[in-house]
Amino acid sequence: MLHKILQSLTTFSKNERVGIYLLLLISTGIWIFPLFFSRDEINIADLKITEVEINSHMQTLSKRVDSQSLRNKKIDDDHSFKKPDKFRKPELFSFNPNKTTIEDWMRLGLSERNAKTITNYVAKGGYFKRKEDLKKIYGIPPQLIDNIIPLAVFDEEPKNKSQQSVKVVKPKQVLQLDINASDSSTLTMLPGIGDRLASRIVKYRNRLGGFVHVSQLLEVYGLQDSILDKITPMIFVAPSFSIEKIDINKIDYAMLTKHPYMTYSMAKIILAYRKAHGSINGVDEMYSIAGIPQDQLVKFLPYCMY
Numbered sequence: 001m002l003h004k005i006l007q008s009l010t011t012f013s014k015n016e017r018v019g020i021y022l023l024l025l026i027s028t029g030i031w032i033f034p035l036f037f038s039r040d041e042i043n044i045a046d047l048k049i050t051e052v053e054i055n056s057h058m059q060t061l062s063k064r065v066d067s068q069s070l071r072n073k074k075i076d077d078d079h080s081f082k083k084p085d086k087f088r089k090p091e092l093f094s095f096n097p098n099k100t101t102i103e104d105w106m107r108l109g110l111s112e113r114n115a116k117t118i119t120n121y122v123a124k125g126g127y128f129k130r131k132e133d134l135k136k137i138y139g140i141p142p143q144l145i146d147n148i149i150p151l152a153v154f155d156e157e158p159k160n161k162s163q164q165s166v167k168v169v170k171p172k173q174v175l176q177l178d179i180n181a182s183d184s185s186t187l188t189m190l191p192g193i194g195d196r197l198a199s200r201i202v203k204y205r206n207r208l209g210g211f212v213h214v215s216q217l218l219e220v221y222g223l224q225d226s227i228l229d230k231i232t233p234m235i236f237v238a239p240s241f242s243i244e245k246i247d248i249n250k251i252d253y254a255m256l257t258k259h260p261y262m263t264y265s266m267a268k269i270i271l272a273y274r275k276a277h278g279s280i281n282g283v284d285e286m287y288s289i290a291g292i293p294q295d296q297l298v299k300f301l302p303y304c305m306y
Contacts, residue, residue: 090144094151097128109144128154175234179217180210180241190234192227207260209244211237212302219260245305248286249279261300266292282306 090109097118100108105115118137128134131149135142175189179201187198197220204220205211214235217223246259248270256267269291274280280289283301287294 090147092147092151094153095148096153096155097134098122098155108148110140114139128152130154177235178238178241179214179235180205180237180243190231192230197222204260207258209246209259209303210241212243213237243303245303248304248306249274259300259303261296261303263296266296266300280306 091107093108095104095108099122100118102112102115102119105118106112110118114137117139122128131152131154134140134149134152135145137145177186177190179187184195184198184202187193187201188195193201200220200222201217208216211217214228214232214237217228217235218225246256253267253271256262256270257264269289270280273289280286283304286292286297286301286304
């Protein structure tokens with residue numbers, strides 16, 4: 001029963017549907033028709049802008065843009081060399097570190113602070129003698145220094161007035177050093193010999209009692225064949241030099257084993273032979289002692305006395 005009542009309320013006949021459509025059409029017309037008969041008219045003449053006015057506005061705008069561009073360019077020019085390094089790509093060109101300006105240092109990629117530090121150092125009398133001196137500048141990235149060092153060029157070191165007035169020509173001398181008489185500072189004059197290596201040479205020479213020949217330098221820790229090849233023409237062992245010798249019949253075990261050419265087993269064999277025979281008389285008897293490696297004995301014999 002209820003279903004039929006609801007169906008009758010929601011179902012329209014053909015005439016009813018036509019009436020609904022007309023009602024909707026009339027309602028829509030009531031809202032739209034006034035728009036077509038509005039008395040308000042738009043004055044198109046008020047919206048027109050003459051060509052002269054347009055050109056005038058365009059010229060004024062162009063002048064403002066040009067003026068602003070000039071001001072921006074001037075600001076960029078005034079502060080161009082102060083631009084942070086990270087926004088500028090370093091330029092690579094030859095330079096003399098003793099004459100380079102702040103701007104050129106910065107072109108190479110240095111910061112303004114580093115550039116001023118270098119120029120102040122030079123202005124106060126500082127002087128870069130070689131390329132490696134540039135690595136002593138604090139704060140410069142190592143990669144940047146490695147990139148610009150090959151491009152550094154140098155003038156001759158400046159001379160004072162007395163040196164300029166009198167030119168002294170010194171004959172070229174070939175370095176000749178007696179390796180048994182030279183101290184560590186003198187040995188550093190040799191190519192490839194630094195302070196540490198020179199100190200090791202002197203210490204080893206003292207342990208041996210002196211060098212018998214220059215090839216013994218190869219026994220010094222850190223001294224390579226290539227270095228010995230370079231310095232051999234510059235060094236020698238003086239024939240008159242007396243090496244420090246060991247009295248093989250008096251020395252005890254502790255002192256004997258301190259010599260670089262003496263091993264513990266060799267020392268025991270020599271002392272046992274000496275105890276059994278009373279003494280050792282000469283090189284031939286040393287060769288007769290059984291158990292001693294011949295190659296080691298050959299190196300040790302120049303340091304023995306009987």
